Amino acid sequence: MSRRYPFSLSCLGLSQLSRSNPLVIAWWSAAFPGYGHMLINMHIKGNILILFEVIINLNAHLNQATAYSFSGQFELAKEVLNSRWALIYIPFYFFCIFDSYRSAKDINQLCLLTEQTPVIRPIFEMKSYSLSYLDKRSPRIAMLWSLFLPGTGELYCQRTITALSLMIWTLVITYFSHSMESLQWLLTGNIDVSKRVLDMEWLLFIPSLHFGAAYDAYRGTLNHNHFFVREQKDYLRRKWPVKRAHPLFPENGWNGESN
Amino acid sequence: MIEILSIFKHTLKVEVILGALLHAGIERKDITAVSLERPGPDAALSSAGPSESEREARLELPFILATAWAVIGAGVGYRLYFGPVIWGIGASIAGFLSGYLISCIFQFLKKGKKIKQSEPGVVLIIHCREDQRQRIEQLLSENEVLGLTVFQY
Numbered sequence: 001m002s003r004r005y006p007f008s009l010s011c012l013g014l015s016q017l018s019r020s021n022p023l024v025i026a027w028w029s030a031a032f033p034g035y036g037h038m039l040i041n042m043h044i045k046g047n048i049l050i051l052f053e054v055i056i057n058l059n060a061h062l063n064q065a066t067a068y069s070f071s072g073q074f075e076l077a078k079e080v081l082n083s084r085w086a087l088i089y090i091p092f093y094f095f096c097i098f099d100s101y102r103s104a105k106d107i108n109q110l111c112l113l114t115e116q117t118p119v120i121r122p123i124f125e126m127k128s129y130s131l132s133y134l135d136k137r138s139p140r141i142a143m144l145w146s147l148f149l150p151g152t153g154e155l156y157c158q159r160t161i162t163a164l165s166l167m168i169w170t171l172v173i174t175y176f177s178h179s180m181e182s183l184q185w186l187l188t189g190n191i192d193v194s195k196r197v198l199d200m201e202w203l204l205f206i207p208s209l210h211f212g213a214a215y216d217a218y219r220g221t222l223n224h225n226h227f228f229v230r231e232q233k234d235y236l237r238r239k240w241p242v243k244r245a246h247p248l249f250p251e252n253g254w255n256g257e258s259n
Numbered sequence: 260m261i262e263i264l265s266i267f268k269h270t271l272k273v274e275v276i277l278g279a280l281l282h283a284g285i286e287r288k289d290i291t292a293v294s295l296e297r298p299g300p301d302a303a304l305s306s307a308g309p310s311e312s313e314r315e316a317r318l319e320l321p322f323i324l325a326t327a328w329a330v331i332g333a334g335v336g337y338r339l340y341f342g343p344v345i346w347g348i349g350a351s352i353a354g355f356l357s358g359y360l361i362s363c364i365f366q367f368l369k370k371g372k373k374i375k376q377s378e379p380g381v382v383l384i385i386h387c388r389e390d391q392r393q394r395i396e397q398l399l400s401e402n403e404v405l406g407l408t409v410f411q412y
Contacts, residue, residue, distance in 0.1 A: 024319050031326050067343075070334025136270050182344050195342040200333075203343060207329030207351060215322040229269040229378070233294040236381065240277070240292040 005121060006114040007227045011130035013160035015041045018223045019111050022104035028215070029100040032208035033093060036100030039216055040107055043161040049096055050165065054205070056092060060085035063204035118238075119231045132158060134228040142217035150209055153217025157224045166213050173209060177202035261392060263385045265399050265407035269294070272402045273381050279398055280385065289386040295379035317366065321358035328354030380405065 007016035020040065029036030034050030037043075057063060061080045068077035123134040137157060146153025151167030154160070174180060178197045185194035267273050273292070280290055329351035336346020385395055392409065399407055 021319070024323070027323055031323075066330065067334040067337055070331055071338040073338075136268075179344065182342070186342070186344060191340065191342060194344065195337075198343060200337065200343065203333060203347075204330055207326045207333070207347065211322050211326040211329070211351070215318065218318060232269050232273065232381075236273075236292045236294050240287075240290065242291050242293065 002117055004110060004114050005117070006111075006119060006230075007121060007223075009121070009123060009132060009134060009158070010125050011127055011132045011160075013043075013132070013162075014134070014158040014220075014224060014227075015043075016223050016227055017041075017107055017111050017114060018219075018226075019108055020104050022101045022108070025104040026097050026101040028208075028212055029096045030093075032205075032212050033096035035208065035212045035216070036096065037103070038162050039219065040100065040104050042103065043159070046162070047165045050169065052092060053096075054169070056085055056089045057205075058201065060089055061201060062086065062089065064201045066204055067200040118234045119227070120234065120238075121231065123228070123231050134224065134231065136225050136228055137221050139218045139221040139225070142221040143214045146213040146217035147210055150213030153213065154220065157217055157221040159216070159220050162216070166209075169205075170209065173202055173205045177206060179203060179206060261387060261389055262410040263383075263387065263392065263395055263399070263407060264410065265383045265385075266405045267381045267383065267403065268378065268405065269381060270403065273383075276383065276399065276402050279402075280395070283391075283394060283398065285385060285387055285391070285395070291382075291384040291386075293382045293384075295382060297379050317359070317362050320362045321355045324354035324358035324361075325351040326354075 007014065018040075025036045025039055027036075028039055032050070033053040034046045034048070037046030037049060060082050065077040065081045068074070068080065125132045142153040142156045144153070145156055146166075149167070150170045151163045151165075154163035154166060177199050182194040182198045185191075185197065267276070277290065277292065281287065329347045332350025333343040333347035336343045336350075339346055383399075387395060396407065396409075
């Protein structure tokens with residue numbers, strides 16, 4: 001087997017090397033520490049970071065302070081921030097951005113190294129406990145699913161580990177932010193109550209959670225399709241070469257029996 | 260003898276057809292499958308992954324701005340009439356649309372109007388007898404063929 005290969009599929013999901021703009025990866029790390037790593041397929045590292053992000057952010061009341069700052073209540077913002085936690089957040093936050101940026105640059109190099117190697121990798125795995133295969137899927141549908149329920153789009157494009165953790169976080173964050181309850185009050189016209197039930201500390205996780213997941217699912221499905229096509233091309237070239245002295249390919253000559 | 264030339268997208272169907280043709284009695288040496296490459300300077304890049312493709316690049320900025328605006332919108336909206344949920348959703352939609360607009364403008368300025376390229380597909384050429392023609396044509400058309408033509412010589 002070659003020293004480096006562009007993708008790997010198993011029942012636990014699909015991982016692949018893909019080019020990215022390191023700045024975009026760094027942005028997602030800044031929006032939700034751990035997401036940058038998730039986008040470049042470092043699922044375990046990303047999930048450890050997501051766990052730490054939620055724990056530290058929650059205890060430092062960072063999101064609450066953000067909400068107060070944006071609404072101009074700076075005194076309240078200072079008061080609510082817990083400095084015992086907030087100061088730990090600073091090195092953690094910058095490590096996430098630094099590390100995802102650096103890794104994204106390395107992965108771009110790995111892409112260059114593997115792009116010429118023919119893809120001879122398993123694209124189908126069936127075990128007694130699960131089935132997993134490559135085919136063509138729609139990036140838009142993946143995006144929409146993840147926009148509504150983060151994790152479902154990832155399930156659709158076989159980013160299974162990330163899908164599991166995103167769905168757990170979505171449940172936790174949606175429950176504690178009271179966002180659905182607030183929406184219910186809003187639809188029945190009780191704007192004041194709908195504002196009061198919300199927990200801003202949890203609510204401010206939601207934009208990055210949903211949009212990050214939607215972007216990840218979209219990108220993941222594009223890559224999923226890319227490797228399906230690339231593997232099929234290499235398969236056709238390998239197993240169905242031009243054999244006869246074909247009028248369209250006269251220079252190839254006859255080598256039909258050798259395959 | 261005739262040649263049936265047909266074109267497909269890269270899907271699982273291509274391999275289904277290859278199997279079905281063998282099953283229908285066409286010999287392996289009579290089937291040619293060639294996948295097309297995109298011509299021009301983009302060809303090298305396209306093999307490196309779709310991440311560089313315009314399709315994705317056009318959605319990078321919209322998602323970034325949607326997230327940023329939603330956080331700001333929810334924060335600001337906390338003190339406004341409709342509350343953080345409505346303001347957050349509204350701001351994220353505005354952010355997404357503005358991001359999409361900006362990246363469209365950037366792409367237009369960078370490359371000018373570009374011809375929309377569809378994904379290159381697979382060409383299947385089947386060498387067979389005249390009496391097999393109808394069966395093969397039917398098989399191909401049942402399996403998402405994009406177009407086919409028959410040469411006689």
